[in-house]
Amino acid sequence: MVDGYLGSLTTEERMLLHLHDHVLPEGEWEAPLSLTQAGISAAVHVQRKHVPRTLKRLESNGCLVSSKRHVPGAKQRRIVYGLTSKGRERASFLRNNILSREVINDGSSIKISELRKGGQLTLDLLSHIDEAMTFHQNPVISPVSNPDGVASLDAQAGEQLVRRLFARAWEDGKITKDEQQLLSEVVEFLGMHPERVRRLSDESRRSQKVPPPEEIYLDMLKQALVDGELIEDEVALLETVRVAFGIDQLAHQRLLKVAIEEPVLPQNIRTYRATLETALADGIITADEDAMLQTLQKTLNISQLQHAEILAELRDSIK
Numbered sequence: 001m002v003d004g005y006l007g008s009l010t011t012e013e014r015m016l017l018h019l020h021d022h023v024l025p026e027g028e029w030e031a032p033l034s035l036t037q038a039g040i041s042a043a044v045h046v047q048r049k050h051v052p053r054t055l056k057r058l059e060s061n062g063c064l065v066s067s068k069r070h071v072p073g074a075k076q077r078r079i080v081y082g083l084t085s086k087g088r089e090r091a092s093f094l095r096n097n098i099l100s101r102e103v104i105n106d107g108s109s110i111k112i113s114e115l116r117k118g119g120q121l122t123l124d125l126l127s128h129i130d131e132a133m134t135f136h137q138n139p140v141i142s143p144v145s146n147p148d149g150v151a152s153l154d155a156q157a158g159e160q161l162v163r164r165l166f167a168r169a170w171e172d173g174k175i176t177k178d179e180q181q182l183l184s185e186v187v188e189f190l191g192m193h194p195e196r197v198r199r200l201s202d203e204s205r206r207s208q209k210v211p212p213p214e215e216i217y218l219d220m221l222k223q224a225l226v227d228g229e230l231i232e233d234e235v236a237l238l239e240t241v242r243v244a245f246g247i248d249q250l251a252h253q254r255l256l257k258v259a260i261e262e263p264v265l266p267q268n269i270r271t272y273r274a275t276l277e278t279a280l281a282d283g284i285i286t287a288d289e290d291a292m293l294q295t296l297q298k299t300l301n302i303s304q305l306q307h308a309e310i311l312a313e314l315r316d317s318i319k
Helices: 011-021 037-044 048-060 085-099 122-126 153-172 177-190 194-207 213-224 232-244 249-261 267-279 287-299 304-318
Strands: 064-069 078-083 102-105 108-111
Touching (some): 011 085, 011 122, 037 177, 085 122, 213 249, 267 304
Antiparallel strands (some): 064 078
16 A cells, blocks of 8 residues: 555556656666666555566556666666657656646645656655645655655565564574575565665664564465465565575475465555454444544545455454
């Protein structure tokens, strides 16, 4: 889930804006990290696993091209993405439409374009606007590719995973070369800024709450299975973690079964469920509570079917 005005844009729209500002160099053998799936994922505030589907849709619509290039810091060539002329035209129209909108800044109405600093990326500018179209000096939401700032709920799940991995690595007071390599692969997969990683490492070292390896691996499996499938990159990363943690195939199959049977609910569902559960604590939903729930339902994009299913589940548990 994405906070602020950016949350009102679709993943596809945020992706178009990102790729509009990051042009794929023509005829060059190198391309920036921002054009890889990890870079795009971090910039548009969604889990890496949800990126391929949107990229494929844009490519099939003739808005996108892809190629393999060398990326600084990567061991091997990576797939990078860029807009076609059709994609750039569509992105430009979207960008111009958004920048012409008005927001409240210091009590006055002003066009978004007038708030833009020289060379500022579109998504960075929009990250300063909240749901009520009010501009803030500090970002409402920051991508994990930035060194600090509050990340989206999807990205926070990735941050929590990195914390747990660091806690495990710091158990004996130092991080070995193998542990460092494993952490680097996870961080690279998430597209996380080194300074953000360093902060998570420090927090984990101070807390020293060391989770068992199987618990971390199960958490990774559950996060990877949020949409019911494992993408190729997730399979490779899970295998790396499995081997590093000494989890054999029997344990993997057992944990995979648990992950399938006990799926992690998306953050918007968890938030709505908790609120609905509180409203039902006394057995009835008052008129005020109902009005609040209807507003929250729209804000969190909860369908009537989802509401009915959650309500039925909670009422069954009360009986």
